[in-house]
Amino acid sequence: MKKCSAGPLWSWLPLWRCRGCSTCSNGDGPAMDSLIVALSGDFLGTPVYFWAAFIVVVVGLLVFDLGILHRDEHEIEAKESLLLYGFYVLIALAFGGWVWWQRGAEAGLEFYTGYLIEQSLAMDNMFVIATIFGFLGIPRLYQHRVLFWGILGVIAFRAILIGLGAALVHEFNWILFLFGAFLVFTGFKMFGHKDETPDIEQNAVFKFLRRRFNITSELHGRNFTVKQPHPKTGKMVTWLTPLAVALIMVETVDLIFAVDSVPAVFAVTQDTFIVYTSNIFAVLGLRALYFALAAAMNRFRYLQVSLAIILVLIGIKIFLVPLGVHINTLLSLVATLVILASGVLYSLYKTRNEPDVSVEDLAKQHHTEN
Incomplete structure (x- = not known):
């Protein structure tokens, strides 16, 4: 089969053909043409x-x-x-x-x-x-x-x-x-x-989370958040679990590295x-x-x-x-x-x-x- 001008990936697949392409036979319609054109375009210099x-x-x-x-x-x-x-x-x-x-x-x-x-x-x-x-x-x-x-x-x-x-x-x-x-x-x-164990308790992100959010002292299974009464108002509010704190800190560490x-x-x-x-x-x-x-x-x-x-x-x-x-x-x-x-x-x-x-x-x- 001859190569199609739509691009190297599609050139060997019989289902992908260009309407009006000199090396392809009958096209498969406007929808297929549009898809091929879109996929053959560039984004940030790469197809x-x-x-x-x-x-x-x-x-x-x-x-x-x-x-x-x-x-x-x-x-x-x-x-x-x-x-x-x-x-x-x-x-x-x-x-x-x-x-x-x-x-x-x-x-x-x-x-x-x-x-x-x-x-x-x-x-x-x-x-x-x-x-x-x-x-x-x-x-x-x-x-x-x-x-x-x-x-x-x-x-x-x-x-x-x-x-x-x-x-x-x-x-x-x-x-x-x-x-x-x-x-x-x-x-x-x-x-x-020198290799030292990081002091998480003094970590700026951990201190910010503890200051700004309600954090449970214990895990609640696999949940990242739970609904619990606020200690002062008694209203049901969302609390972060240690699992959520870990997720936020892991994301922060990845950004730094x-x-x-x-x-x-x-x-x-x-x-x-x-x-x-x-x-x-x-x-x-x-x-x-x-x-x-x-x-x-x-x-x-x-x-x-x-x-x-x-x-x-x-x-x-x-x-x-x-x-x-x-x-x-x-x-x-x-x-x-x-x-x-x-x-x-x-x-x-x-x-x-x-x-x-x-x-x-x-x-x-x-x-x-x-």
Whole structure:
């Protein structure tokens, strides 16, 4: 069958034909024509059907996760967490392969590099999330519920943040150098940062929520809010449960960490589609991996050094471009993979004789001591 001018995705499907196209036979009517034209158009420099395919995959994953795998809430053990993470990685690899096939090797490599960078830098995020759960006393039974609904916030907030970053880079190309300087500064700051359990009680967001909202002292099952009498007026009002507080704080933490990771991916590519999709697939995978990481967070104590090195190197890469030094995407991908793997393997080797200690236990211990 001859190719159709509607676009590479539809060219091999007999059902999709253009009215009046020189390479197609009889058209299928105005409705089909309009759909083809819409899907073949561009949004943020990328054909609409790429965005449509991405949305279909992500929605399918979320429905599969909550509607099938976790229809009945249960405590997720490390083995299940690793298996689910492997599944999400395979989906991301397949999506990257499709991008490679449709848009070429460079776009595919950029997707994989952005995906790996986001996964690397977001690992630190998992420690803070686990600390929040430990402090608020969120049992493992309900942690997946918070993480799942938190994904919806990630999808929305990352879209805003990445859209803003793309607009700034498009209008002011020099802002990439600010990104680079910020990444180098953050990386060196991480080198001298001692791992400590965050003090959630002194967290500004937690203090604001406690000051402005009615918060129950105990969980109410899987509910984020409940109706209870106001202690002063006696009227029935809405109270936040610790589950809702955890969700809000997890979303806030993700926004803060995105300030590091999003500029890092922009250093690899300014393609909005690749930056956004690689971010979302990475976050989906890491949320699945959370339960395995949280069960033995003490085993990854040297990982932060690897993350710091990655940040510094990505920042330096930006400043090398005006000097005529171009580091290709494949080299960036390999370097990131080697540095991350080295940090993980070295951490596991150095702590091989230590028992696994969950970060939730560390958080509870810190809360008791203070």
